[in-house]
Amino acid sequence: xxxxxxxxxxxxxxxxxxxxxxxxxxxxxxxxxxxxxxxxxxxxxxxxxxxxxxxxxxxxxxxxxxxxxxxxxxxxxxxxxxxxxxxxxxxxxxxxxxxxxxxxxxxxxxxxxxxxxxxxxxxxxxxxxxxxxxxxxxxxxxxxxxxxxxxxxxxxxxxxxxxxxxxxxxxxxxxxxxxxxxxxxxxxxxxxxxxxxxxxxxxxxxxxxxxxxxxxxxxxxxxxxxxxxxxxxxxxxxxxxxxxxxxxxxxxxxxxxxxxxxxxxxxxxxxxxxxxxxxxxxxxxxxxxxxxxxxxxxxxxxxxxx
Numbered sequence: 001x002x003x004x005x006x007x008x009x010x011x012x013x014x015x016x017x018x019x020x021x022x023x024x025x026x027x028x029x030x031x032x033x034x035x036x037x038x039x040x041x042x043x044x045x046x047x048x049x050x051x052x053x054x055x056x057x058x059x060x061x062x063x064x065x066x067x068x069x070x071x072x073x074x075x076x077x078x079x080x081x082x083x084x085x086x087x088x089x090x091x092x093x094x095x096x097x098x099x100x101x102x103x104x105x106x107x108x109x110x111x112x113x114x115x116x117x118x119x120x121x122x123x124x125x126x127x128x129x130x131x132x133x134x135x136x137x138x139x140x141x142x143x144x145x146x147x148x149x150x151x152x153x154x155x156x157x158x159x160x161x162x163x164x165x166x167x168x169x170x171x172x173x174x175x176x177x178x179x180x181x182x183x184x185x186x187x188x189x190x191x192x193x194x195x196x197x198x199x200x201x202x203x204x205x206x207x208x209x210x211x212x213x214x215x216x217x218x219x220x221x222x223x224x225x226x227x228x229x230x231x232x233x234x235x236x237x238x239x240x241x242x243x244x245x246x247x248x249x250x251x252x253x254x255x256x257x258x259x260x261x262x263x264x265x266x267x268x269x270x271x272x273x274x275x276x277x278x279x280x281x282x283x284x285x286x287x288x289x290x291x292x293x294x295x296x297x298x299x300x301x302x303x304x305x306x
Contacts, residue, residue: 013047016040017055018077021065026058081282097284098127104135105150108199108227108247109271114150117295121288128284138162138274147285148292149274157274165296166271168244172205173257175237184260185240188214195221195239199230205242206267214264218242231257244269271296 016033020040023029030037041058048055055069065073105114110132118130133144137153140146141160155162174184178195185191188207196218204215222233227243234241235256241248251257275281275289 013043013050014072014076015080016043017047017069018073018080020044020056020063021069021073022077025063078277096127097125097287099282099284100129100131101148101285101288102131102133102144102146103148103150103288104133104141104144104146106136106152107134107225108229109150109152110134111226112228112247113295114292117292121291125284125287128288130288141274141276147275147282148289150292151272151274152269154270155272155274161275161277163273164270165273165293167268168246168270169268170206170242170266171245171248171252171259172240172242172261172266173234173248173252173259174240175235175256176258178234178237178239179258179260181237188216188261188264191216191240192219197222197230197233197239197241199223199225199227199243207261207264208266209264242266 016029019032020026020029023032026037026040030040033040044056051068051072053068053072054066055072057064057066103114103118114132118132122128122130133146135144135149135151137151138149138155138157138160141149141157150165174194182194185194188205188209191205198218198220201218201220201223204217206213206215208214221239222230224230224233227247230241231243231247231251233239235251240260241257248257252259273289273293275285281289
């Protein structure tokens with residue numbers, strides 16, 4: 001119970017208000033809570049009367065948060081979510097996680113790695129469900145209501161927690177048959193004369209040369225928004241690829257690709273993990289975060305950096 005303006009307020013009303021906002025409608029929230037929509041509506045009206053502020057603009061089919069409603073929701077929702085998670089953990093045991101996890105990362109990383117890791121985590125914790133969205137950066141983190149995000153571009157939102165979980169060396173390579181037919185560049189400035197393959201023509205190819213830093217933006221022969229597919233195009237002999245070591249090492253070891261320009265060090269690129277709060281992270285999200293961090297460490301130690 002909470003004392004407010006000389007009255008005793010039931011914290012359930014504040015919790016239910018947060019459930020309504022997350023559910024998007026009174027009807028959905030009522031189903032989630034196992035109460036009738038009129039009962040829920042009456043509790044919200046009583047809450048607004050006690051607070052002395054209107055929290056929702058309601059119509060027959062939808063609602064919109066007022067300025068005060070948004071303020072209360074932002075202040076209370078994470079706390080209630082954490083409280084429910086802790087109560088659930090006390091009622092069960094630490095292995096019995098429940099609830100949804102919303103995560104984002106680049107498409108290639110999702111398909112090639114995070115997909116398998118998520119399936120393994122859900123098999124370990126049958127009460128957890130995972131939703132994966134494709135994203136390169138953290139711009140939509142709040143709007144998409146994400147729990148975690150793995151991004152390859154430096155984070156930009158100061159209110160989010162961030163942790164660099166991986167460094168990756170960039171390699172330049174081409175198929176043996178391509179080199180035999182077309183030769184190979186002797187220094188980075190010659191690259192524009194060759195067929196170039198990329199997943200992102202806006203991202204430069206950077207090198208350290210005796211004359212200092214050199215960076216070029218490729219005019220590619222082939223573009224597809226998947227580094228795995230770009231590496232496959234290089235294996236097929238279509239041109240030269242500049243990409244993360246972990247996507248190319250198997251093909252190089254198998255002789256399908258040959259590294260070139262190895263005397264010119266390339267830039268290091270990074271993977272960052274983004275999350276909303278260090279303290280109020282739900283237990284299931286905290287467990288998933290630790291699980292992914294462990295996978296990333298194993299990845300690095302195996303020499304396949306993400």
